[in-house]
Amino acid sequence: MRERDRREVIRDEPLMHAPIRRELAGGPLTVPELAERLGRPPEEVLLWVMGMRRYRQVVEVPDSDDEGYFRYQLVASDEEVLA
Amino acid sequence: MKFDALVVGGGIAGMESSLKLADMGYSVALVERQASVGGRMILLSKVFPTLDCASCISGPKMSSTVNHPNITTFTTSEVEGIRRQSDGTFAATVRQRAKYVDWSACTGCQDCEVACTVAVPDQFNYDLAARRAAYIAFPQAVPKKAVLERAGTSPCTDACPAGIKAHGYVALIRDGRYEEAFQLILEATPLVATLGRACYAPCEESCTRGDLEGTLPIRRLKRFVADWHYATYDGPGVEPAAPTGQRVAVVGSGPAGLTAAWQLARRGHAVTIFEAAHEPGGFLRYALPEYRLPRAAVDQDIANVTALGVEIVVDHPVDDVAGLRAAGYDAVVVATGTPLAQSLHIPGEQHAGVTSGLAFLRAVREGESWDLSGRTVVVVGGGNVAMDAARTARRLGAAVTVVYRRSRGEMPANHVEAEDAEQEGVSFAFLLAPAEVVADAAGHASAVRCQEMRLGPPDASGRRRPEAIPGAERVVACDLVISAIGLRPDGDAFAALSHDGSGALVADPTTLATALPGVFVAGDAVTGPSDITRAVGQGRRAAHMLDRWLRGEPLDGFHALDDRLAVVDHAAVLARQRTHSRRDPAVSGIDFSVTPHDFAELEPALTEVEALDGVSRCLDCGVCSECGACSRVCPADAIHLEQHDEMLDLEVDTVVVATGYELFDAYQKPEYGYGTFPNVITATEMDRLLAPTRPFNTVLRPSDGKVPERVAYVSCVGSRDRTVDNPLCSKICCMYSIKQHQLIMGALPLADVTTHYMDMRAAGKRYEEFFSQGKDMGATYIKGRVAKIEEKDNGDLRVFYEDIENGGRVVEAEYDLVVLSVGVRPNPDALHLFDEEDLAASEFRFVAEPAGDHSPGRTSIPGVYVAGASSGAKDIVDSIMHAGAAVAQAAATLEVAHPRRRVPLEVH
Ligand SMILES: Cc1cc2nc3c(=O)[nH]c(=O)nc-3n(C[C@H](O)[C@H](O)[C@H](O)COP(=O)(O)OP(=O)(O)OC[C@H]3O[C@@H](n4cnc5c(N)ncnc54)[C@H](O)[C@@H]3O)c2cc1C
Ligand code: SF4
Ligand code: SF4
Numbered sequence: 001m002r003e004r005d006r007r008e009v010i011r012d013e014p015l016m017h018a019p020i021r022r023e024l025a026g027g028p029l030t031v032p033e034l035a036e037r038l039g040r041p042p043e044e045v046l047l048w049v050m051g052m053r054r055y056r057q058v059v060e061v062p063d064s065d066d067e068g069y070f071r072y073q074l075v076a077s078d079e080e081v082l083a
Numbered sequence: 084m085k086f087d088a089l090v091v092g093g094g095i096a097g098m099e100s101s102l103k104l105a106d107m108g109y110s111v112a113l114v115e116r117q118a119s120v121g122g123r124m125i126l127l128s129k130v131f132p133t134l135d136c137a138s139c140i141s142g143p144k145m146s147s148t149v150n151h152p153n154i155t156t157f158t159t160s161e162v163e164g165i166r167r168q169s170d171g172t173f174a175a176t177v178r179q180r181a182k183y184v185d186w187s188a189c190t191g192c193q194d195c196e197v198a199c200t201v202a203v204p205d206q207f208n209y210d211l212a213a214r215r216a217a218y219i220a221f222p223q224a225v226p227k228k229a230v231l232e233r234a235g236t237s238p239c240t241d242a243c244p245a246g247i248k249a250h251g252y253v254a255l256i257r258d259g260r261y262e263e264a265f266q267l268i269l270e271a272t273p274l275v276a277t278l279g280r281a282c283y284a285p286c287e288e289s290c291t292r293g294d295l296e297g298t299l300p301i302r303r304l305k306r307f308v309a310d311w312h313y314a315t316y317d318g319p320g321v322e323p324a325a326p327t328g329q330r331v332a333v334v335g336s337g338p339a340g341l342t343a344a345w346q347l348a349r350r351g352h353a354v355t356i357f358e359a360a361h362e363p364g365g366f367l368r369y370a371l372p373e374y375r376l377p378r379a380a381v382d383q384d385i386a387n388v389t390a391l392g393v394e395i396v397v398d399h400p401v402d403d404v405a406g407l408r409a410a411g412y413d414a415v416v417v418a419t420g421t422p423l424a425q426s427l428h429i430p431g432e433q434h435a436g437v438t439s440g441l442a443f444l445r446a447v448r449e450g451e452s453w454d455l456s457g458r459t460v461v462v463v464g465g466g467n468v469a470m471d472a473a474r475t476a477r478r479l480g481a482a483v484t485v486v487y488r489r490s491r492g493e494m495p496a497n498h499v500e501a502e503d504a505e506q507e508g509v510s511f512a513f514l515l516a517p518a519e520v521v522a523d524a525a526g527h528a529s530a531v532r533c534q535e536m537r538l539g540p541p542d543a544s545g546r547r548r549p550e551a552i553p554g555a556e557r558v559v560a561c562d563l564v565i566s567a568i569g570l571r572p573d574g575d576a577f578a579a580l581s582h583d584g585s586g587a588l589v590a591d592p593t594t595l596a597t598a599l600p601g602v603f604v605a606g607d608a609v610t611g612p613s614d615i616t617r618a619v620g621q622g623r624r625a626a627h628m629l630d631r632w633l634r635g636e637p638l639d640g641f642h643a644l645d646d647r648l649a650v651v652d653h654a655a656v657l658a659r660q661r662t663h664s665r666r667d668p669a670v671s672g673i674d675f676s677v678t679p680h681d682f683a684e685l686e687p688a689l690t691e692v693e694a695l696d697g698v699s700r701c702l703d704c705g706v707c708s709e710c711g712a713c714s715r716v717c718p719a720d721a722i723h724l725e726q727h728d729e730m731l732d733l734e735v736d737t738v739v740v741a742t743g744y745e746l747f748d749a750y751q752k753p754e755y756g757y758g759t760f761p762n763v764i765t766a767t768e769m770d771r772l773l774a775p776t777r778p779f780n781t782v783l784r785p786s787d788g789k790v791p792e793r794v795a796y797v798s799c800v801g802s803r804d805r806t807v808d809n810p811l812c813s814k815i816c817c818m819y820s821i822k823q824h825q826l827i828m829g830a831l832p833l834a835d836v837t838t839h840y841m842d843m844r845a846a847g848k849r850y851e852e853f854f855s856q857g858k859d860m861g862a863t864y865i866k867g868r869v870a871k872i873e874e875k876d877n878g879d880l881r882v883f884y885e886d887i888e889n890g891g892r893v894v895e896a897e898y899d900l901v902v903l904s905v906g907v908r909p910n911p912d913a914l915h916l917f918d919e920e921d922l923a924a925s926e927f928r929f930v931a932e933p934a935g936d937h938s939p940g941r942t943s944i945p946g947v948y949v950a951g952a953s954s955g956a957k958d959i960v961d962s963i964m965h966a967g968a969a970v971a972q973a974a975a976t977l978e979v980a981h982p983r984r985r986v987p988l989e990v991h
Contacts, residue, residue, distance in 0.1 A: 006204055014201075035787070044786060047213060
């Protein structure tokens with residue numbers, strides 16, 4: 001059951017960047033795993049992760065969907081790559 | 084502007100019409116509402132029955148359209164009205180909405196999108212995913228240029244008299260960019276810590292969230308970033324422009340003077356502030372009580388100004404502005420505020436024990452020791468100074484009564500200040516006007532004799548006028564009378580400047596220039612008593628105008644306050660969502676004491692958790708927050724927030740309407756759970772999930788990102804259905820569903836695809852073969868309607884359907900994802916494009932073709948043609964053919980009207 005209007009969920013995406021980055025810093029996670037750690041509905045977490053994916057902050061681990069869910073990881077920023 | 088033809092709508096039919104007319108040598112104006120041409124086709128994955136890539140077919144047409152020498156494309160534009168003239172030609176008014184990006188400079192690099200602080204649903208992905216308020220429509224957009232989505236000025240920003248982008252700093256905080264938020268406020272004023280504490284926050288009064296469970300703590304968020312900045316950095320972190328070599332004197336160091344000096348110093352001028360008092364800050368230091376605005380906060384803010392090299396000369400009253408010019412200052416800003424207290428004009432006012440609110444507050448601020456324990460104080464007046472004086476007297480131990488001649492509702496004090504005063508034990512006596520200060524034998528005030536009043540009709544200020552009740556008097560005993568009935572500027576201080584009867588200096592209200600060349604005025608000295616934020620706005624304005632004067636430029640262009648977009652309407656903001664979840668503010672308030680006894684700052688700072696909770700409640704009213712992040716990163720300097728919509732007048736000989744179709748709103752079939760069950764999506768959404776530019780990494784179900792294994796289609800949703808007033812077949816749904824089945828099976832080899840259909844309409848070239856191909860690939864087709872859909876706890880869906888081929892019983896099946904093959908509805912816009920007569924509509928509200936059988940594309944208005952799905956459901960092939968039919972007739976009209984107008988063109 002959808003809990004919140006999609007526009008409201010999407011509006012939260014910038015606010016969720018830092019918590020999502022913190023969780024993914026420990027390694028790639030699936031959307032349900034991230035949702036559990038963040039204590040937020042997986043439907044909302046999917047919207048945030050896909051927003052971050054669109055702007056190249058996270059990316060899926062290729063072929064990681066054996067269990068039916070892809071795992072997502074952080075994309076190193078230019079500064080991190082150079083460091 | 085003159086063109087041969089106007090084409091409305093830049094989808095496949097509109098592009099095809101434009102290209103054909105342009106190839107014939109006619110000049111075409113193509114008007115498209117979105118930021119790119121391409122319509123719905125460019126958003127498709129592949130096209131049936133060839134399974135060619137939609138972008139590969141559409142892309143070249145899009146760029147040919149936009150680059151054709153005979154086509155002028157107006158994107159982000161809408162036809163406001165078309166009038167048919169008596170000679171049979173047409174006059175069209177087109178609104179070209181501002182893009183806020185200079186497209187001739189934009190390179191399409193997307194840096195602005197990445198920097199943008201506002202996330203909104205992406206209409207080009209049918210809201211399945213987010214985009215930013217700064218966006219390029221989609222990856223294959225033509226032109227591939229950025230646009231900012233702005234619905235207007237957000238109410239908080241609109242309400243700020245200082246022109247501070249309140250929504251902007253809220254959005255930056257939400258994005259964790261505290262320093263940028265601080266810098267955004269610094270663009271307006273150096274007084275960040277001050278306003279974060281002592282502003283009366285008109286932004287909060289206007290905040291749309293106030294219509295739900297309560298406003299955002301916009302003012303306290305400002306304090307949050309100020310505290311954060313001052314704890315993290317030394318200095319403001321602002322580099323002034325290269326020195327201009329020009330010197331400016333600022334007289335007065337209150338908020339108007341400090342802000343003017345700050346703005347002028349940023350622009351590279353050498354600024355000296357002359358201040359009469361012993362320390363800078365004006366009322367910030369000498370009137371506002373420490374418990375509301377600690378001295379340390381004022382000092383932090385003033386240090387921003389001196390960090391830019393502004394010299395502050397204290398103990399230096401100025402009375403000769405012309406002398407300053409003669410002493411080598413190229414220009415002067417006078418910002419001396421309202422230093423004089425209004426007199427009570429009653430007998431006994433001269434007694435000892437009578438003082439003005441201003442003198443009292445200043446004395447306390449300067450550290451004079453006042454012990455009012457056990458004393459009674461009468462404060463006369465109902466404004467903010469009266470509230471500050473009353474609460475200060477409470478802290479010094481006094482019992483305090485505020486005497487005000489009107490009633491509570493007319494009190495000019497900010498209602499928060501009055502409520503806070505009450506919480507601190509201040510008493511109010513309303514409808515009492517002081518008539519005399521009574522003195523004891525030693526000549527010291529001992530009581531105020533008051534006249535009782537009642538409210539009469541409203542006066543010029545709109546407030547009800549107090550009238551004396553004959554013979555009704557009351558005597559209020561006291562030890563100290565503080566008169567706080569008003570302040571006024573000292574108009575006589577400057578012989579060279581003129582002033583009005585209230586003492587306010589006279590200047591042009593827009594430019595703040597006085598009659599003396601190079602002398603500008605700002606703040607309460609011009610406006611009379613106002614507040615810090617208004618004074619800041621004035622300081623900004625004066626600095627802007629003075630800077631232009633020094634550069635020899637016209638005194639205009641003050642975009643910060645004079646050129647804002649219209650404020651967005653609360654109702655329109657709230658209507659963007661179907662539901663709003665309740666998010667009670669989680670901020671710590673003030674612990675009031677009825678017997679306050681010290682001057683420690685009252686209001687606690689927001690914790691980071693509280694600040695983030697606060698910003699999470701923002702509704703992004705104006706959509707773009709005006710945070711400026713895009714402008715700061717744009718390498719092409721292409722962002723221009725001051726752009727405006729433009730109205731274009733076009734004269735044309737013929738019009739082609741190609742506004743396309745709308746999709747059936749699946750919310751109208753609640754039995755299928757669209758909008759309630761995340762895993763029920765529409766086929767348009769599925770087309771996006773299958774497209775190369777898809778919003779997810781592959782087809783995933785929206786409830787949890789699972790790769791679906793069991794996918795069901797429900798066909799004819801909103802088509803052939805009288806319950807939703809649409810008995811028509813939408814023609815395309817069967818074929819696009821079969822297309823998607825094949826694509827899903829290609830993308831997800833393990834997936835099973837089942838379609839629940841009524842009957843399969845495969846009438847078209849190679850369509851029946853296409854259907855067979857779907858079946859051969861393994862898709863299952865079950866004849867019978869779906870009655871309802873239910874959701875399981877894990878997001879899976881239970882579909883209850885009628886199985887006609889097996890006796891018509893109701894069967895239940897489970898799926899991971901259900902796709903509704905929604906039908907086509909008319910786009911009502913098409914019918915209302917014309918001012919004096921509507922285009923005739925068909926029975927089902929598509930554009931009518933009265934002679935459709937032998938003249939497809941001809942409408943009810945001579946010279947107006949319709950192309951594509953505007954006149955009824957059509958697939959791409961039919962849309963292109965229909966466009967051909969419409970344009971052939973449009974060309975005939977043009978040929979008859981102006982045989983010589985054709986521009987010869989080489990067609991390849
Ligand atoms: C899920 C789905 C899948 C499909 N798959 C296929 C397929 O595989 N093959 C196929 O042949 N067909 C398919 N179709 C049908 C196809 O999308 C249409 O045939 C085609 O887009 C019709 O083109 P059009 O130009 O008439 O309308 P549109 O593509 O809708 O274009 C109309 C344009 O006009 C603009 N506009 C609207 N109002 C105004 C206004 N007042 N002022 C200015 N501009 C305005 C719109 O923004 C839009 O750009 C599919 C449809 C759906 C829903
Ligand atoms: S950052 Fe500038 S150049 Fe790049 S897409 Fe945005 S507006 Fe265009
Ligand atoms: S909801 Fe946000 S944008 Fe709207 S008025 Fe309030 S703070 Fe401003």
